[in-house]
Amino acid sequence: MSSGAPQPSPLLTDLYQLTMMQGYFASGLHTQTAVFDLNFRRLPYKGGYAVWAGLEEMLETLESLRFAAEELAYLDTLGLFQADFLAALRDWRFSGQIDAFAEGSVVFAYEPLLTVTAPLWEAQLVETMLLNTLNFQTLVATKAARCVLAAQSSPHGGEVIEFGARRAQGPDGALSAARAAFVGGATGTSNVQAGQRLGLPLTGTHAHAWVESFPDELGAFRAYARVYPDSTTLLLDTVDTLGSGLPNALTVARELRAAGHELRGVRLDSGDLAYLSRTVRAALDAAGFGDVKIVASNDLSESVIAAIIAEGGRVDVYGVGTQLATAGGPGGGALGGVYKLAQLDGRPRMKLTGDPVKSSLPGVKRVWRGQGADGTFGWDVLTLGDEPQPGQAVSDPTNPLRSGRLPTALRWEDARQTVMAGGRRTQPAVALPGIQARARQELARLPAETRRLLNPHVYRVSLGADVSGLRDWVSAELRAGLG
Secondary structure: OOOOOOOOOOOOOOHHHHHHHHHHHHHOOOOOEEEEEEEEOOOHHHOOOEEOOOHHHHHHHHHHOOOOHHHHHHHHHOOOOOHHHHHHHOOOOOOOEEEEOOOOOEEOOOOOOEEEEEEHHHHHHOHHHHHHHHHHHHHHHHHHHHHHHHHOOOOOOOEEEEOOHHHOOHHHHHHHHHHHHHHOOOOEEOOHHHHHHHOOOEOOOOOHHHHHOOOOHHHHHHHHHHHOOOOOEEEOOOOOHHHHHHHHHHHHHHHHHHOOOOOOEEEEOOOOHHHHHHHHHHHHHHOOOOOOEEEEOOOOOHHHHHHHHHOOOOOOEEEEOHHHHOOOOOOOOOOOEEEEEEEEOOEEOOOOOOOHHHOOOOOOOEEEEEEOOOOOEEEEEEEOOOOOOOOOEEEEOOEEEEEEEOOOOOEEEEOOEEEEEOOEEOOOOOOHHHHHHHHHHHHHOOOHHHHOOOOOOOOOEEEEHHHHHHHHHHHHHHHHHOO
C-alpha cells in the first residue's frame, strides 16, 4: 500500500553525492554500469537476526523520483554546479535494477540485502535515501519483532501496539516507525496519520488529563463510557491503581453491562506491572469480567515485557512507545548499514582497509539460504553464481582463516529476487498485512536459539570459495598497486 505521504525529493541526499555525480558526468563515467551492495556489519540489539523493512516504500519512491524545476533552481544558487550538469538532471530518472530480499524477510550481517545495478550517477544519488529508509525501518521492525516474541512467550498470549509518536524523531520518524513496527508484528498504532496513510489499525485509551478534568475519577470513567460504550478502556493509575482505579472501573463495567455493553479494557501505566496485572486480573475474573483486556505501558521494551511474564504478569496488550519509535535499547539507536561499490564497468571493486571487518566484498554476488527438511533456516552462503554444494568449503566473512564445510542435509534457495528492472517494479506492490505475515512466517522458521533475546545462537553466514577467492585476488591487486 502506498504511504500516501509526499514523495521524497532527490535532494534528500548528501551534498557529496551530487558533487560526485557532477564529477562522473564531467569525466564521462556517469553512464558506466555500477553495482552497489547494501549491508550491515552488526546485528542490532545484540540479537540473532534482523527484520528487513522499508523496501516497498523505497521502490515506490524510486519509480517516481524526479528533479523539480525549483530544486534545480536551488542547486544553481549554490555555485557548485555547471549549467550542462543541471540541464542533464532535468531528464534524470532511475533506470536501474534492484535485487533484494523481500520485505519482511529475516536477514543477517555481512550479506548484501539489496544490490543496485545502474548507471554510476544513478546508483550514487540514491545511496543516502536507501540507507535513510532501510536502516531505520529495519531497526524498528527488528525491535518490534523482539517485543512481539517476548509478549507471545506468555502462556496466556500477548500482543504489542505502537504508540511512540510523541517520542519519535520528528514527524517523518513517527510515521516510518509506525509502519516498521507493524511489519515487525505490532497489531496497531496510536498514530492517526499512520492509520490514514498506511491503513494501520488504530488503538488508544485516554490520558491522565481526562480523569483530572473531572471532579472525581468515577465521574471521569462514567463520562468516557457514555461517549464510547463499546470501546472503553480505562486508565487506572491517575489516583490509586488498586485503591480507586480498579474499584471504579468495576463499577463502570457493571453499569455498561446493565446497559447492554461491555468494558473493553483497563490500562496500567505505572508501578509494578507484574504484581498489578496479576491483582487486576484476579479481581476482573472474580467479578465476571474475564474478557476485559489488561493493557500495560510505561517505557516498555522486550526485556521489560519478558520480566513481567517471568514474574507471572497477566498483561494482554503491551503498549510500547519510546523504545520502539526511537529504536532504543542496548545495541540499538542506529543500524550501521553501508552501501559499497562491488563492480564498475564489469570490473570488480572493493574497499580495502586495515580493519578486515570493514573491507567490502567485490563482485556480483548471490545469497543462498539453506533450510532443513522441516523448512527451518540453517545457513546463508554468498557465491558468485552457483548453488552451494554439500561438503563445499566456505569461510567466515570477517576471518578468512575461520572456515568449514557445508552439511549435506540442507536444501538451497536463492534468497533474493529482482524487484526492479529498468527503473520499474517487476511485480505488484505488497500490502503491509502481507509483509507482516511474511515476517511472522520467516521468524517462525528461525531456530529457536537464534530467536532468543539473550545470548542468541549466531546464525551462520559464509562466503563460497569463489567469493573469498575474488576478494583475495582484488585485495592483492590493490596492494600491488601501492607498490
